[in-house]
Amino acid sequence: MERMIEVTGLVKKFGDFTAVDNISFSVAKGEIFGLLGENGAGKTTTLRMLATMLQPTAGHAVLKGYDTQKEPEKVRAQIGILFGGETGLYDRLTVTENIAYFGELNGMSKADIRERIQQLARAFGMEDFINKRASKLSKGMKQKAAFARSIVHDPDIMLFDEPTSGLDVTAARDVHEFILRCKSEGKTIVFSSHSMSEVEKLCDRIGIIHKGKLVECGTVDELKEKYGNDNLEELFVRLVGAE
Amino acid sequence: MKLNIKHVMIVLRKEIKDLIRDRRTIISSIVLPMILIPVVNIVMGGGIQKFEKQINENVTVALSQSSNTAEARELVRDRILSKNPNLVLVDTDDPVKALENDDVRCIIELESSYAENLKEGKPIRITLQYDESKTRSQAAADIVARAVEKFSTEVIEERITSLGLDPSILRPVYVERVNIAPNEKGNNMMLEMMLPFMIAMLVAIGGIPAATDLVAGEKERNTFEPLLTTMPDRGSLLLGKYFAVTLFSFVSLIAILAGLFIGYMLNPNSLTMGVDAGLEGITLDPLAVALALLITIALGMTFSGIQIALSTIAKSYKEAQTYMSFLILATMMPGYATMFMQAADMSPVMFALPVMNTVAAFKMILGGRIDYFNLVLALVTSVVFVALTLAFAASLFKKEKVMFRN
Numbered sequence: 001m002e003r004m005i006e007v008t009g010l011v012k013k014f015g016d017f018t019a020v021d022n023i024s025f026s027v028a029k030g031e032i033f034g035l036l037g038e039n040g041a042g043k044t045t046t047l048r049m050l051a052t053m054l055q056p057t058a059g060h061a062v063l064k065g066y067d068t069q070k071e072p073e074k075v076r077a078q079i080g081i082l083f084g085g086e087t088g089l090y091d092r093l094t095v096t097e098n099i100a101y102f103g104e105l106n107g108m109s110k111a112d113i114r115e116r117i118q119q120l121a122r123a124f125g126m127e128d129f130i131n132k133r134a135s136k137l138s139k140g141m142k143q144k145a146a147f148a149r150s151i152v153h154d155p156d157i158m159l160f161d162e163p164t165s166g167l168d169v170t171a172a173r174d175v176h177e178f179i180l181r182c183k184s185e186g187k188t189i190v191f192s193s194h195s196m197s198e199v200e201k202l203c204d205r206i207g208i209i210h211k212g213k214l215v216e217c218g219t220v221d222e223l224k225e226k227y228g229n230d231n232l233e234e235l236f237v238r239l240v241g242a243e
Numbered sequence: 244m245k246l247n248i249k250h251v252m253i254v255l256r257k258e259i260k261d262l263i264r265d266r267r268t269i270i271s272s273i274v275l276p277m278i279l280i281p282v283v284n285i286v287m288g289g290g291i292q293k294f295e296k297q298i299n300e301n302v303t304v305a306l307s308q309s310s311n312t313a314e315a316r317e318l319v320r321d322r323i324l325s326k327n328p329n330l331v332l333v334d335t336d337d338p339v340k341a342l343e344n345d346d347v348r349c350i351i352e353l354e355s356s357y358a359e360n361l362k363e364g365k366p367i368r369i370t371l372q373y374d375e376s377k378t379r380s381q382a383a384a385d386i387v388a389r390a391v392e393k394f395s396t397e398v399i400e401e402r403i404t405s406l407g408l409d410p411s412i413l414r415p416v417y418v419e420r421v422n423i424a425p426n427e428k429g430n431n432m433m434l435e436m437m438l439p440f441m442i443a444m445l446v447a448i449g450g451i452p453a454a455t456d457l458v459a460g461e462k463e464r465n466t467f468e469p470l471l472t473t474m475p476d477r478g479s480l481l482l483g484k485y486f487a488v489t490l491f492s493f494v495s496l497i498a499i500l501a502g503l504f505i506g507y508m509l510n511p512n513s514l515t516m517g518v519d520a521g522l523e524g525i526t527l528d529p530l531a532v533a534l535a536l537l538i539t540i541a542l543g544m545t546f547s548g549i550q551i552a553l554s555t556i557a558k559s560y561k562e563a564q565t566y567m568s569f570l571i572l573a574t575m576m577p578g579y580a581t582m583f584m585q586a587a588d589m590s591p592v593m594f595a596l597p598v599m600n601t602v603a604a605f606k607m608i609l610g611g612r613i614d615y616f617n618l619v620l621a622l623v624t625s626v627v628f629v630a631l632t633l634a635f636a637a638s639l640f641k642k643e644k645v646m647f648r649n
Contacts (some may be wrong), residue, residue, distance in 0.1 A: 014644070051472045054643055073245070073474055081472045086465040092264040093257075104253045105473035133264075149469075159472075 004188035009059035019045040021212035034203030035192040042212040043192035080155035084165030087146035091135035106153035120148040160191040250475035254483020280502030305338040307352035326390040348383030439605030449495030450488040454550030459563030488547040535604035541625030548632030595624040
């Protein structure tokens, strides 16, 4: 199977503090890979390195054949990213303008953007508020707009950084559906979370990250079998506690 | 950093659209200056003129009770106060009370032997009573003192003439002043003081609301990280924001100049608050004006670089506002230091420093004495400052510790 993401010996140090410590993993095309870890484990730092926002101290990350350090612009053209918490929309711009801005920045033509926005508006049921300013939208509407914005350029790789953090059950469910929708479109997904249930529900494979180290990697079933425990939470505590 | 003009323009267009829709920025940067400046100038100008009029016109004076005789009144009215038509002798029974009540502004007391002394050629002591705590009374005492001096000179001349001599023997030397300022040049001191200072300050600080919003504001609203994950290089993102801030610093300046122009159209005296010749006699040298405009643009760009850098360092909107308030103070210092100087008094070093160089350039233009060496020096050093501050902002945009401080 084609490997879309290849991470090898990735290290990130902030002064004396090692946030990510020599982690390696790969993600195949169309796969959802979950990075499971506690707060401060190094999940966001890893995703920021994949998104070229941070430079690794050592190691490499190659996305769709492009090295994050050698060809960062080409890497960014391949990825869509969704952060947890606030949707990060520009309040004074309309939904259309928010989406179009990211489309333009990602190299799309105006005609393609127009067509894509119509398509996304239908897909996410945004027709009624597509021309409203983001500040006038409900949380749910904003979330849909943020989803649409993250995939306006139809990226092959999606990065989700704790996308359900701070969301209520319905909103979190919408995020899950969006992730599954991306998978169904053949996108490769890296998804960070500290929630066992959503990782178990969504991910094909998971990597458990603790204090910057990838302590285990495999499918949920493989891990359960390896450690002889059907409960992912207990398994996680055992692995993290053992560190 | 790799720059892509297309990306720069996309960011610039978006930032302009975003800022135009920000009511706070529009009201504080455009609407308020256009309304407030003419109103304040007209009201203040009117106030100053009215106050000057009040000080100089209808200066009421009374004689003290002990001096209030018909002869003394005649002497004071006909020989002293007549030197200034604005001086008015008021008859009152209680001059001290009248002074307290502002019915008179100054009391004149002649010594009792004044008539004999005058006849015998002896000095006369005249005492002026006034209230130091009241500006109008203080000014009245000065006006009366000048009138008394004139009377004194007149008496000296009479006495010298009566001795058969020419009074000019008492003035062996006299001074004649010749103004060599450019032809028809009026007194534009107020304009030379205020306008260059305003232009430099406004350009230097006009971009602050935009700079605060475009980086620190984006960080706080969580829109910055998604932006950094888009295709463009950080250099292009930075430049797009930088040009938007520069543009807004000039929008504020244009709004305020428009405000001044509106005020001028409504009342020409408003431009200088009615205290000097205003635009009268000013002739503009086109090349010098072009150089001064380039220096001003460079000043705006220099400060946009500093403001973007400060906004990048800040973790939040509030923190950025704190840094910007320090920047305003730092900008005011060179502005105030040169405010009361004339262009000819400014050294080449001053032409090489931001803010001071813009103030100096405009003072030079308004003063009509152009020194192209200093103007070119100001322009060259300004370009260096633009490059330095932009490089500083760009270096911060590359620093992970700064970009992801929060």
